[in-house]
Amino acid sequence: MFSDQVILVTGGARGIGKAIAERFLRLGGTVYVLDQHIPESWSDADGMPLKGDITQADDVAAAVRTIMDRSGRIDVLVNNAGITRDHVIWKMSEEEFDRVLEVNLKGAWLMCRAVIPLMRERRYGRIVNIASRAWLGNPGQSNYAASKGGLVSLTRVLALELANRNVTVNTVAPGLIRTPLTEALKPEVWESLVQKQPGGQVGTPEDVATAVTFFASREAQFITGQLLYVDGGRSVGAGAP
Template sequence: MLATSTPRTAIVTGAARGIGAATAKRLAADGHRVAVLDLDAASCAETVAAITDAGGQAIGVGVDVADADQVAAAVAQVAEALGGPTILVNNAGITRDNLIFKMTEQDWDSVIGVHLRGSFLMSRAVQAYMTQEKFGRIVNLSSTSAQGNRGQVNYSAAKAGLQGFTKTLAIELGKFGVTANAVAPGFIQTDMTRATAERLGVSFEDFIAFSAKEIPVQRVGQPEDIAATISFLTSDEAGFISGQVIYVAGGPMD
């Protein structure tokens, strides 16, 4: 059963593939107009087509979320084409994994820039529409890596930072009818986890099988698992949930 929502304009960053694409499609199925944002506008075409072929309304927009001017232009484009955005899913992310003694400053800056600076710039741009409408839903993608993960000091720091960012947004924007929550996925079967398997020198199939054995529900997650959680958090029904970090990982997290 789909969450109950008034049709609104939603922005999903990093929506060309993986969790972002699944989320964009789910929000469109919920009845929202969806802006599919990614670094390259052409890469958004598949997600946009999937939505429109199913009867939904979507546009693709290319944007570097770490660039303030590009963010401002992209949000303005979305507002003009679909209406003022009152749902934002900050999903855009990259990995530059390495042990700290091998990690370059560029590896650090790139990951922090996309995850933290990008989420800040997008949220700052979109909150103006939310506060005006006295309604808003912001969902930031954290990760179980926020609790620490070997070879990911940059990614772990960014994902932990997003949790504090989320809680502060909830405090500042709550009086305007805006909620902010974070979803922290565990192992999700995506291109990003495939890249992790390659870094570790193991086949993706073996990586999945090993990981599933360590998860209480005995399977790895799918992008649709995360999209379903985001669907609820962005719904009208979730108005009393704010400042929370929800681990979607197939079992309890400390």
């Protein structure tokens, strides 16, 4: 399905990004993973590793240059790298606010700015941004929710700016997914989140990968600016969010 396609996944060294990279590999794609931490055990079979920080324009430019030198194109960009620094606003530092916005929103913007001219020129591209159900509003996440809400807006603007070039831009908004990020939560916090899930179901990184490859497929050419929740139904119903 993705043979002959070149895919770049940010934050693809673990968690959801790794599952996305693995899914594209399984579907025949040439996959590059841009991450600030590449594990020692990493091999090219896991996707071609590019070490870098998406908040640094120089790192972003170097990664894109490497891909263009080696593969000559980027068909799919998945902006997945993201972080949390949770606190209620009266306990949140300015640094915690800034860093989350910088990684989750500005990092994705820098990636888009670097990759979009190449996609425009080729008149083909698929961009998938990984936001979060938390963009609807979550206590303790004023930084994170704002960053993901910004990412949703960024998606919509770019969808319009690129509509005449066969470049689509969409958002996937995961709910509760078991990854190293959420495994770091206190057990009582995790348990309370699970209890709010319809049917008590928690998602897997592979569930998110399914939505990503849908938006990234050639066939999804008339679907742009959209947001798809992967949250087991948590975003619907009178009790939401």
